[in-house]
Amino acid sequence: MAEHNSSKYYVPESSPWPILGSIGLFLIAIGAANFIQQSTEFGQNTLRNTGDLGGWILITGVLVIIATMFMWWRDTIRESITGLHNAQLGNSYRQGMIWFIFSEVMFFGILFGAMFYARWLIIPWLAGEGNNAMTHELLWPDFQAMWPLTTTPDGRTTQAMGAWGLPAINTAILLASSLTLTIAHHALITGERGKLILFQGITVLLGMSFLFLQVEEYIHAYQDLGLTLEAGIYGSMFFFLTGFHGIHVTMGTIMLTIMFFRILKGHFSKDNHFAYEAAAWYWHFVDVVWLFLYVCVYWL
Amino acid sequence: MTAVAAHTDHHDDHHHAPHGLKRWLFSTNHKDIGTLYLWFSFAMFMVGGLMALVIRAELMYPGLQVVDPEFFNQMTTVHGLVMVFGAVMPATVGLANWMIPLMIGAPDMALPRMNNWSFWILPFAFTILISAVLMSAFGEGNPSAPNFGWTFYAPLSTKYGPASTDLFILSVHMMGISSIMGAINVIVTVLNMRAPGMTMMKMPLFVWTWLITAFLLVAVMPVLAGAVTMMLTDRHFGTSFFSAAGGGDPVLFQHIFWFFGHPEVYIMILPSFGIVSAIIPTFARKHLFGYASMVYATASIALLSFVVWAHHMFTVGMPLAGTLFFMYMTMLISVPTGVKVFNWVATMWRGSITFELPMKWALAFVVLFTCGGLSGLMLAMTPVDFQYHDTYFVVAHFHYVLVSGAIFSIFAAAYYWLPKWSGVMPNTFLGELHFWNSLLSVNLLFFPMHFVGLAGMPRRYADYALQFADYNYWVSIGAFWFGLSQILFVIVCVLCAMKKGQKAPAAPWEGAEGLEWTVPSPAPFHTFDTPPVVK
Numbered sequence: 001m002a003e004h005n006s007s008k009y010y011v012p013e014s015s016p017w018p019i020l021g022s023i024g025l026f027l028i029a030i031g032a033a034n035f036i037q038q039s040t041e042f043g044q045n046t047l048r049n050t051g052d053l054g055g056w057i058l059i060t061g062v063l064v065i066i067a068t069m070f071m072w073w074r075d076t077i078r079e080s081i082t083g084l085h086n087a088q089l090g091n092s093y094r095q096g097m098i099w100f101i102f103s104e105v106m107f108f109g110i111l112f113g114a115m116f117y118a119r120w121l122i123i124p125w126l127a128g129e130g131n132n133a134m135t136h137e138l139l140w141p142d143f144q145a146m147w148p149l150t151t152t153p154d155g156r157t158t159q160a161m162g163a164w165g166l167p168a169i170n171t172a173i174l175l176a177s178s179l180t181l182t183i184a185h186h187a188l189i190t191g192e193r194g195k196l197i198l199f200q201g202i203t204v205l206l207g208m209s210f211l212f213l214q215v216e217e218y219i220h221a222y223q224d225l226g227l228t229l230e231a232g233i234y235g236s237m238f239f240f241l242t243g244f245h246g247i248h249v250t251m252g253t254i255m256l257t258i259m260f261f262r263i264l265k266g267h268f269s270k271d272n273h274f275a276y277e278a279a280a281w282y283w284h285f286v287d288v289v290w291l292f293l294y295v296c297v298y299w300l
Numbered sequence: 301m302t303a304v305a306a307h308t309d310h311h312d313d314h315h316h317a318p319h320g321l322k323r324w325l326f327s328t329n330h331k332d333i334g335t336l337y338l339w340f341s342f343a344m345f346m347v348g349g350l351m352a353l354v355i356r357a358e359l360m361y362p363g364l365q366v367v368d369p370e371f372f373n374q375m376t377t378v379h380g381l382v383m384v385f386g387a388v389m390p391a392t393v394g395l396a397n398w399m400i401p402l403m404i405g406a407p408d409m410a411l412p413r414m415n416n417w418s419f420w421i422l423p424f425a426f427t428i429l430i431s432a433v434l435m436s437a438f439g440e441g442n443p444s445a446p447n448f449g450w451t452f453y454a455p456l457s458t459k460y461g462p463a464s465t466d467l468f469i470l471s472v473h474m475m476g477i478s479s480i481m482g483a484i485n486v487i488v489t490v491l492n493m494r495a496p497g498m499t500m501m502k503m504p505l506f507v508w509t510w511l512i513t514a515f516l517l518v519a520v521m522p523v524l525a526g527a528v529t530m531m532l533t534d535r536h537f538g539t540s541f542f543s544a545a546g547g548g549d550p551v552l553f554q555h556i557f558w559f560f561g562h563p564e565v566y567i568m569i570l571p572s573f574g575i576v577s578a579i580i581p582t583f584a585r586k587h588l589f590g591y592a593s594m595v596y597a598t599a600s601i602a603l604l605s606f607v608v609w610a611h612h613m614f615t616v617g618m619p620l621a622g623t624l625f626f627m628y629m630t631m632l633i634s635v636p637t638g639v640k641v642f643n644w645v646a647t648m649w650r651g652s653i654t655f656e657l658p659m660k661w662a663l664a665f666v667v668l669f670t671c672g673g674l675s676g677l678m679l680a681m682t683p684v685d686f687q688y689h690d691t692y693f694v695v696a697h698f699h700y701v702l703v704s705g706a707i708f709s710i711f712a713a714a715y716y717w718l719p720k721w722s723g724v725m726p727n728t729f730l731g732e733l734h735f736w737n738s739l740l741s742v743n744l745l746f747f748p749m750h751f752v753g754l755a756g757m758p759r760r761y762a763d764y765a766l767q768f769a770d771y772n773y774w775v776s777i778g779a780f781w782f783g784l785s786q787i788l789f790v791i792v793c794v795l796c797a798m799k800k801g802q803k804a805p806a807a808p809w810e811g812a813e814g815l816e817w818t819v820p821s822p823a824p825f826h827t828f829d830t831p832p833v834v835k
Contacts, residue, residue, distance in 0.1 A: 011408045012328050014327055018413055018416040018417035018420055025474055029428055029467075029471060102518055103480050103484075106520070110522070111526060122548065130619060153544060156546065232547045233540045233546055233547035
């Protein structure tokens, strides 16, 4: 049941930022669609956009979105600091963030689901399991089922990414970052400012080192292993899962960096630090996704 | 907390509505945003309807008369996409925006600015999608719009998809962002913004059905985003998700799509259940029969919707155990749905029924939706589905549940709540004409499709065998009749918007219950600034 405070629920006055954000998304969508067509080869289509504006529209869209986020959250932060947000509004924000993370869980869920469908069903079927003996015989009689799929039905080959080395170090880094973030969060609640700044800073650095090592790993995959997006279903799944996770770590790191600067500006108090909590939840979420990734993609 | 006192003073100065274009572009008001959603969905209903009429004009006679088969395929595709994502979904979101805060006694949606963003993404997303059709119709060289059916199966949409597929993919991403934010807003509003005393099991059923719909949206829109992203990389970056040569599988696309797609059909129908559950008790002048069982039935339908997706793909080739599982699970859904139909009928049993316009639409919904449900039960049987799959029987089935189901219930909702939205009663004479013409034409339009489908006429073709000619002629007559009938509804809505008509009291329907009828008609710009107490 909803909590009731003495103050009214804050309903903001009209705001220009959402529509600006819509324009930003519009530019990103148009720009990305054209940029991709202009910069890659595909299909047998002759009727396609071959100009060179797509990239610029895309960049403009991204800048508009960044401006939107800056202005929108500037408004929100001002409202929060001037005390317009009551506890009920805090609940709205928290519940909203939880459901947003749930939608992200579903996004990664379907990627994992697709990977297991490929591992457990597609590849055995292509190799003739079940009632697929004739499929196997007629399409690719030399194909052998295996995971990671290092030789595709049409004969492309790659090497699998090992679980030890960089991925193991990255696992340790992410787990450590969750720990340091929790220490920082406790420091925020107990009011130990020095400890908070120190551990928040360490968390941001750990996030950045994870991303750096991830880039190293991708370079290794492309240059030494022949593991690319074009290397068949194993490469597709590998880069989709680790890539989208990497994008989320990037977002999380940016969020934690902004929180670091907001801590320096003294924005948060023991009772009023929803933005910090949300960023922390998000970080723990990407951490948990990584554990599943490490076990299912790298290890097993 | 001294600032809070200052805020209260500040807020009291702002009880007037903003004016002009800014009112609509920058709005944080749930009623204005609801209105925007409703008008937008109505516009999309007209656009999608025009595409349907192109389809029916071509199919009126056998042979090719009106459009190229290539353009015909684009029409079936974009008609489906516009109706699903542009007409039905935004219409129910508009109803949610208008009614949920009024029904639970909240001052607004929980996150008003995000609410504005959810709406204003949509016109831009559909600009992108429809621009592909305009380029195809009028552009140099007529580059094809999406032409692979609204289900965009790989490899039609990947290897063989036209260049505009990329526009389609990005616009679907935008619609997904809009839906997820809108759904989060509904969930948070319902869970966090209820007036004191409004316990979960006292909420009107419309609020319940929307809460569950919103849960489905948050759960499956990311799945759709995943599917279109995989399409994009398969098309341009050499991945092999849907290509068997690289170890992927086109069938994987179908699994992912329908894991989204089946909950999606309940996203479109559950709010309708809520609407009908509000209207029937009002005009039967009885409480809703079996309120709790309605809530549980809605939840069961939603949960079951996650484990039935493969009934859309029985003919694609699946292990027998899988086929049986999906067949039985699908049939299981008829149990909670049957509970609902039973409860609506039991609500009317020995009630003092009157047949005002909303009630007429609601009754038509109950009967015709049940027809669509029963043909769905036939399609659920695997061996039978082998005969029906991809025929006009399927087209008849889902148009019965979506047009005479979802759309009829949206009309019912409009006639029921227009007095509250506009302050005037909808014109009864035009409304009656709209109802009877729609009711008769919708059956002429969709009922014969059962017969041609059973006889084997496949869907998504611009031409057909001569034996289907007579039925198709009458189906097309029904289509144009139905399409023209909707002009009456335009007039009804415009008259209400212009405040032309009999003035509506706060509670225009005699038997109606609920908080929305305690505020004046039209509802003031701000309502329930101080929450009402529900006993």
